Amino acid sequence: MITHLLSAADLDRSTATLVLDTATEMATVAGREVKKLPTLRGRTVVNLFYEDSTRTRTSFEVAAKRLSADVINFSAKGSSVSKGESLKDTALTLQAMGADAVVIRHSASGAPHRLARWVDGSVVNAGDGTHEHPTQALLDAYTMRSRLGTLEGLRVAIVGDVLHSRVARSNVLLLATLGAKVTLVSPPTLLPVGVGAWPCAVSYDLDAVLGDVDVVMMLRVQRERMNDSYFPSAREYARRYGLDVARAARLPEHAIVMHPGPMNRGMEIAPEVADSARATIVEQVANGVSVRMAVLYLLLGGKS
Amino acid sequence: MSSFVLTGARILGAAKTDIVITDGVVAEVAPGASAPGATRIDADGLVALPGLVDLHTHLREPGREDAETVESGSRAAALGGYTAVCAMANTDPVADTAGVVEQVYRLGRDAGLAHVQPIGAVTVGLAGERLAELGAMADSAAAVRIFSDDGHCVSDPRLMRRALEYVKAFDGVIAQHAEEPRLTAGAQMHEGEWSARLGLTGWPAVAEEAIIARDVLLAEHVGARLHICHVSTAGSVEILRWAKARGIRVTAEVTPHHLLLTDALAESYDPVFKVNPPLRTDADVAALRAALADGVVDVVATDHAPHTVEDKECEWPYARPGMLGLQTALPVVLHTMLDPALLDGGGEPGPARLDWDGVAERMSRRPARIAGLAGHGRDPAPGVPANLTLVDPAARVTVDGGEIASRSRNTPYAGRTLPGRVVATFLAGAPTVLDGKAQR
Known part of the structure; x- marks a missing residue:
């Protein structure tokens, strides 16, 4: 598996298929009464959203929580980011807090690539400018x-x-x-x-x-x-x-x-x-949670 | 003033000889020449070039002394083999009055590391709305002859026409930053396959070419001199070739980075590769090299553009465009343009390549003539002002951002190994660099 998911080009055919197959398994969790797996217990996933996107942020949040990860929503508004803190300083802060994965949405193309140089954890691109999602x-x-x-x-x-x-x-x-x-x-x-x-x-x-x-x-x-x-x-x-x-x-x-x-x-x-x-259209939203569970699971699950 | 004798130097790569410098002037050039009390400098096998002249340097002072000062930039220039640099006008305040250009001129003189020749702004505040007092800058102590709104294009065709006409009165030249602003709104990199893939707004080649085409026609119409800054595309080369064949008085420069680097480097999203005009394609690089070899592009100019760490260590779209150039220009030109056989002594240049004389022409003599700097750009010979540099053609140097004399660190060449090392530079007979180290 890969370390970060910055571009769809990071996925070769077998890895992409593995993500989809894993998502199929994750989808069964949504049908259970207790919609939760213990897989990422003790792991921290940070949602770092520089753009408002309630649906994508919520989708990642639900996905991480169903895998029992701790989720921190670090939205640009009302945080140090809105006071002019640089992406690098924010990255170092998240690093110091021990983020295992950072899910980033940013209006600048390539921002996730920059972030990936400054944090040890996995970076997931949740939409960067006019680049990729x-x-x-x-x-x-x-x-x-x-x-x-x-x-x-x-x-x-x-x-x-x-x-x-x-x-x-x-x-x-x-x-x-x-x-x-x-x-x-x-x-x-x-x-x-x-x-x-x-x-x-x-x-x-x-x-x-x-x-x-x-x-x-x-x-x-x-x-x-x-x-x-x-x-x-x-x-x-x-x-x-x-x-x-x-x-x-x-x-x-x-x-x-x-x-x-x-x-x-x-x-x-x-x-x-x-x-x-x-x-x-509504199915896509539901499938979004399963796919994001699969991505987080595959990026973080293999590490101890 | 003291005397020096440079022993075993090869002027423009010719046979070894000795060069005597006395009272700021080359006194004698001959094997075995010497002068009483002269300091001997071992130049055995080093190539002596006329001191390099840069038509396009950003020294950032006044205003952004955190990125560069006249002194730190002059030191970088001397270490790069330069004895004269033309300081661009986009400072804060803008160099659009006699007062500011005289300030920059005096700062350069006080630093004493290179002749600093201020460039004046074409329009007040670089705003592109009305002419700055060009005559006052020309008449000032700085004796400005090159005028440029570099960083911005003089995009209004009527204003550009007037500027070209007006500076004829004092043999001035307008140096145009060719960029049609309506075609580059929000532009981040060359518009092509890489910009499409990376999702960064494109800077189309036509935005440069359309302005060059317009301006060579304007220069012809009013019989004026025109200089084109940092030509970056194959199409621009073709327009310049046509204009020169037609007898239009246009000169053009290319930067070292446009001779070596391409837009593919944006893939990292590292803004150290963000520059304006942007890095282009392999085909553009090949066309620019050929144009520099055949003279359609006249000179190499660095567009040395220091930026602070915080202006570069950020998201690509938020980063300022520009890269350092003074200390790496000659090695990049030797790497891309000099016949490899000449780097280690001997050999004939191949096609689309320069010999040492060609390097001197494009990095010293011709830029000095364009800038009107009489004491610079002259090959070492008796009676000539001793502005020269000694280069070790056999040396290979790996660029280390930490060893750069600029206040800034934004070199795109970090980690690259390039040929040639400037061993010594003399400014008006005094060493500014000896043994590769700045003397002040």
């Missing part, structure tokens, strides 16, 4: 596998603001590792220059892709993009790249619809589609 990719892969049986050869369309999406970056890397075929669908302005080197296909035309996919994953469009010339208007974006009812009707019958949340209903996804049986 590897546990989201793992829970997405887990969701696809549990719904559709396999990832090998699966045709996945990831639709929306790829340029600024850490979810897209991690998913492309992980899904390629696991044998799925990814197509990114986006207006050209929201694809990074250099995307040609990624292990995936690219399309500007959602309608051309939809009839031929097993999974369609809609990305959130951030409000601040809407007035920055990436596209003419929210309305035009929704018309060209939104998953509305008519488009959803043209998906193959077995195809699932995913969204990492939070959604802009009516923008990238119609409410009827988000609430339909093929949508996995």
